Amino acid sequence: MTATVDTAGLLDGRVAIVSGVGPGMGRSIALALARAGADVVLGARNEASLRAVATEVEVLGRRAVCVPTDITDAVQCRRFVDAAANDLGRLDVLVNNAYAEEDWHDPFDGFDPERWRRPIDVNVFGTLQLSQAAVPHMKASGGSIVMITTLSVKNPIPLLAGYAASKRALTTAAQAMAKELGTSGIRVNCVAPGHIQSDTLSEYFDWNAEQRGISANDVAEEIRAMNPLHYIPTSDEIAQAVLFFASDLSRVITGQTLDVNCGRTMD
Amino acid sequence: MGSLLQGKKCLVSGVGPGLGREIALAFAREGANAVPGPHPESTDPEDCRRIVDAAVADLGRLDVLVLHAVTDDASVSDVPQPFETADLDDWRRIMDVNLFGALQLAHAVIPVMKAQGAGSIVFVSSRDNRNASPFQGGDATAKAARYTAAQVLAKELGPHGIRVNTIVLGSTVSARDCADAVVFFASELSSVVTGQGLDLTGMIS
Numbered sequence: 001m002t003a004t005v006d007t008a009g010l011l012d013g014r015v016a017i018v019s020g021v022g023p024g025m026g027r028s029i030a031l032a033l034a035r036a037g038a039d040v041v042l043g044a045r046n047e048a049s050l051r052a053v054a055t056e057v058e059v060l061g062r063r064a065v066c067v068p069t070d071i072t073d074a075v076q077c078r079r080f081v082d083a084a085a086n087d088l089g090r091l092d093v094l095v096n097n098a099y100a101e102e103d104w105h106d107p108f109d110g111f112d113p114e115r116w117r118r119p120i121d122v123n124v125f126g127t128l129q130l131s132q133a134a135v136p137h138m139k140a141s142g143g144s145i146v147m148i149t150t151l152s153v154k155n156p157i158p159l160l161a162g163y164a165a166s167k168r169a170l171t172t173a174a175q176a177m178a179k180e181l182g183t184s185g186i187r188v189n190c191v192a193p194g195h196i197q198s199d200t201l202s203e204y205f206d207w208n209a210e211q212r213g214i215s216a217n218d219v220a221e222e223i224r225a226m227n228p229l230h231y232i233p234t235s236d237e238i239a240q241a242v243l244f245f246a247s248d249l250s251r252v253i254t255g256q257t258l259d260v261n262c263g264r265t266m267d
Numbered sequence: 268m269g270s271l272l273q274g275k276k277c278l279v280s281g282v283g284p285g286l287g288r289e290i291a292l293a294f295a296r297e298g299a300n301a302v303p304g305p306h307p308e309s310t311d312p313e314d315c316r317r318i319v320d321a322a323v324a325d326l327g328r329l330d331v332l333v334l335h336a337v338t339d340d341a342s343v344s345d346v347p348q349p350f351e352t353a354d355l356d357d358w359r360r361i362m363d364v365n366l367f368g369a370l371q372l373a374h375a376v377i378p379v380m381k382a383q384g385a386g387s388i389v390f391v392s393s394r395d396n397r398n399a400s401p402f403q404g405g406d407a408t409a410k411a412a413r414y415t416a417a418q419v420l421a422k423e424l425g426p427h428g429i430r431v432n433t434i435v436l437g438s439t440v441s442a443r444d445c446a447d448a449v450v451f452f453a454s455e456l457s458s459v460v461t462g463q464g465l466d467l468t469g470m471i472s
Contacts, residue, residue, distance in 0.1 A: 254471060
């Protein structure tokens, strides 16, 4: 699964916004878009991680603008989007990658509705108000909005029910947006990853292995065996699917969700 | 001109004047070598094996197989038929062209891809088999069978590094638009995607 693909030119002259840029998926998406030729506006609450990714984008020869942003604040969303138009001249692509999940330590019978409020606020309303701010900039020449959702939409993890519910709501909102914005040439699609190789996942394997008295590799193998490719994708590999939806290759696709999980789910 | 399929060796079934040709051209633009496969109605195993052997002899390997469906085939009536009075031999004919022709060619290619430990098979289906139209039941049923076959192949062949996906054509989509979406499933952009269908919706509203 290590094969690389030369994407140079796919997004030449385009400007993209990526929310939730830290060391993981957001970074992979920003770099995939930049390698394809896009200039990028990077947002997240943590400014230090934005700067680190911006430096990597500039090494690729693209421009990067950092806008520390909390997407639950409408004023900050507008400032984030305006940076694309003001500093980079246009806006073609918005990748909604920022998310929140609830503290997952309490089971449902100890349910506190307040635990759901944060994922709903961030993943639904935060994402929608950032998208709403982006739409006027995309109306002139069309655009692509990509939502990063999750396998949990179909297969919720019990202790992350609020997160799953929020992403399901976002998926439905994306379909409604696709119908409303299609006549303006704006496409809206969802990319739904499952497990992703990361330090957090490795820590989970270690923790789970210790609980069960097996090796971390045994736990990893169980996860790999859940999909036909027997593989856990990296965030870089998932970002290539995001690039597809950002690019003109997908110009006749809107309102769709693509499961990017090595075939674990099919429908 | 791009490089998304640089160096890829591809077999595209049913290259005629329409969609198959656009797919072959899009593949060439992205740096691939594409050779035409048999006409989709060719369900003869010997024909399929001969074509695959020739392609491998010519190209050295096969990274991508595109199984393009032909519903505008002159031998298949496109006249709407209510099921109640349909000639089921017509349905059988549609099933032969859309399903068994594709499966026969896949059969011939799979050993090549297994030996490589890698490959991408892309089914192209027209019309949305998940939302069948009345009076075109033969076509919808055949496309649904293709779709399910693609998922089964994805599960069986995944451990060998072979991915299998389906492009579902909408009625308002041009051959050129479709070809670019096929490039995605053919390329390593979709390296962690298998068993999936992508609907080419056009701009819905």
